[in-house]
Amino acid sequence: xxxxxxxxxxxxxxxxxxxxxxxxxxxxxxxxxxxxxxxxxxxxxxxxxxxxxxxxxxxxxxxxxxxxxxxxxxxxxxxxxxxxxxxxxxxxxxxxxxxxxxxxxxxxxxxxxxxxxxxxxxxxxxxxxxxxxxxxxxxxxxxxxxxxxxxxxxxxxxxxxxxxxxxxxxxxxxxxxxxxxxxxxxxxxxxxxxxxxxxxxxxxxxxxxxxxxxxxxxxxxxxxxxxxxxxxxxxxxxxxxxxxxxxxxxxxxxxxxxxxxxxxxxxxxxxxxxxxxxxxxxxxxxxxxxxxxxxxxxxxxxxxxxxxxxxxxxxxxxxxxxxxxx
Amino acid sequence: xxxxxxxxxxxxxxxxxxxxxxxxxxxxxxxxxxxxxxxxxxxxxxxxxxxxxxxxxxxxxxxxxxxxxxxxxxxxxxxxxxxxxxxxxxxxxxxxxxxxxxxxxxxxxxxxxxxxxxxxxxxxxxxxxxxxxxxxxxxxxxxxxxxxxxxxxxxxxxxxxxxxxxxxxxxxxxxxxxxxxxxxxxxxxxxxxxxxxxxxxxxxxxxxxxxxxxxxxxxxxxxxxxxxxxxxxxxxxxxxxxxxxxxxxxxxxxxxxxxxxxxxxxxxxxxxxxxxxxxxxxxxxxxxxxxxxxxxxxxxxxxxxxxxxxxxxxxxxxxxxxxxxx
Numbered sequence: 001x002x003x004x005x006x007x008x009x010x011x012x013x014x015x016x017x018x019x020x021x022x023x024x025x026x027x028x029x030x031x032x033x034x035x036x037x038x039x040x041x042x043x044x045x046x047x048x049x050x051x052x053x054x055x056x057x058x059x060x061x062x063x064x065x066x067x068x069x070x071x072x073x074x075x076x077x078x079x080x081x082x083x084x085x086x087x088x089x090x091x092x093x094x095x096x097x098x099x100x101x102x103x104x105x106x107x108x109x110x111x112x113x114x115x116x117x118x119x120x121x122x123x124x125x126x127x128x129x130x131x132x133x134x135x136x137x138x139x140x141x142x143x144x145x146x147x148x149x150x151x152x153x154x155x156x157x158x159x160x161x162x163x164x165x166x167x168x169x170x171x172x173x174x175x176x177x178x179x180x181x182x183x184x185x186x187x188x189x190x191x192x193x194x195x196x197x198x199x200x201x202x203x204x205x206x207x208x209x210x211x212x213x214x215x216x217x218x219x220x221x222x223x224x225x226x227x228x229x230x231x232x233x234x235x236x237x238x239x240x241x242x243x244x245x246x247x248x249x250x251x252x253x254x255x256x257x258x259x260x261x262x263x264x265x266x267x268x269x270x271x272x273x274x275x276x277x278x279x280x281x282x283x284x285x286x287x288x289x290x291x292x293x294x295x296x297x298x299x300x301x302x303x304x305x306x307x308x309x310x311x312x313x314x315x316x317x318x319x320x321x322x323x324x325x326x
Numbered sequence: 327x328x329x330x331x332x333x334x335x336x337x338x339x340x341x342x343x344x345x346x347x348x349x350x351x352x353x354x355x356x357x358x359x360x361x362x363x364x365x366x367x368x369x370x371x372x373x374x375x376x377x378x379x380x381x382x383x384x385x386x387x388x389x390x391x392x393x394x395x396x397x398x399x400x401x402x403x404x405x406x407x408x409x410x411x412x413x414x415x416x417x418x419x420x421x422x423x424x425x426x427x428x429x430x431x432x433x434x435x436x437x438x439x440x441x442x443x444x445x446x447x448x449x450x451x452x453x454x455x456x457x458x459x460x461x462x463x464x465x466x467x468x469x470x471x472x473x474x475x476x477x478x479x480x481x482x483x484x485x486x487x488x489x490x491x492x493x494x495x496x497x498x499x500x501x502x503x504x505x506x507x508x509x510x511x512x513x514x515x516x517x518x519x520x521x522x523x524x525x526x527x528x529x530x531x532x533x534x535x536x537x538x539x540x541x542x543x544x545x546x547x548x549x550x551x552x553x554x555x556x557x558x559x560x561x562x563x564x565x566x567x568x569x570x571x572x573x574x575x576x577x578x579x580x581x582x583x584x585x586x587x588x589x590x591x592x593x594x595x596x597x598x599x600x601x602x603x604x605x606x607x608x609x610x611x612x613x614x615x616x617x618x619x620x621x622x623x624x625x626x627x628x629x630x631x632x633x634x635x636x637x638x639x640x641x642x643x644x645x646x647x648x649x650x651x652x
Contacts, residue, residue: 242457
């Protein structure tokens, strides 16, 4: 079976590709396990280190021609990870809408034209929540307070509608903040949550733009990838009518607890400089500090045990040769 | 102050224009009552009977040039009523998305470019709800089960986002099914709810495509117009952060109760033929049978008393010369 990953040159796309290659099978159009025969990553960027056995299409996912070229009629599954991240979408509304909304729609239109409805996995986000209780549950209405979250919520409704029409077998998953992301800091408002651990662990300085008592909802890349694949494997009957979106499990930690974990792992906490940034506080501070994910727990989605386990995962995954460059 | 009404040639646009002309003032950009100096209706159709004192621009509201021409820099308020109705949007997905989503976005973009952020009133709908409890409240998550409802929900999120950005003072109102609409039956799935009263009251036959025990959430055109204007007049402070959408009050009636009301009003119930239509049952049957509108009630929005009052409003409003042709 053939699989397409948007944003596939990014770190999450790479980890997903690796996991799919290692796994070797995935539920196909009939729902039975089938061999993964082709993985195509669409991205505007070249991958830093292309994976063997993975195809890369470089192009703009808003461009229908690129999508038509990359997504052949025999595509069985699409993982839609591409996005303009929260901080950047907040700074550049038009770019955010173009990539986070228009490209999602173009991608859904391409899938609609496929001869057989593919599974469609949409990476939504905890950023869908904003003006909400500090702890949300499965039925909390989403009221985003940033452009990234707004586009994600709209994407969820589009995925649900295309699924209702029978054009895709669509599922949206609201991911926690992913900690620890490898690579360099990016323009996600939550980028610091990885930086304050990753950089000191690698002997470099980091800036923490929020207060120590800020609590965030996090998950390791390894668990997020496992959950995205588990979400792909869910049978269509697992979903209630009109509900194709799921809050994924995570872990509530304060920034201070993350720093304590860094210390236990032997990192130099003195490398962190605390420099408040109101724009970042405003975005991340509006996200929920936790979720009660009863529905996902019941369906068998996993979570990390604690911040120490999350740091250990990073040390294991990124200590491989070249791992730090992912 | 200058006011723009999209879909202004339709029956609701006409009633809104009449109400604004009669009222003479509206809260302006400063929030103070100001004289209504100009009303411009944008519609793809010519009005059947243009109102004196109202300007009409005929054109496609997806067309940025039309919007630029019709919405001058001095526009203080926009009432966005234009839509492809539920039954038609379900039958023609692309047309529905073009008008119900793309045009809303084009209109918001036009408003964003105005030198001063206008008030923006978006007519959303009870159709936003689908897979929901049969009675919804102010915080019930919206899970639409029809394309019209999906586009309305997406429109609500866009209105909220443009308001958060400070580009408009936006408010979305989820209207009940409007009963009794004057004029001819249309392609709204709920069109029958007006037809089964209006047509017999005017001595004509009507078809009822649903069972007598179906309960729907309705409101008279007169009360809906009063509530849209009340919604315009709400000060910005009336809204909670991240929440620019409100369920409007209505009345739960079963189809049988409507027919009983028709009989009390002297209508010939024998003119109704009962012919089940699965497509209409599927759309309307998924809408909530009622709402607890605590937030709107507290803010002073009104409701009709009962079905007899709703029929009386129709008889009063539409008995004026030419009224039946609206």
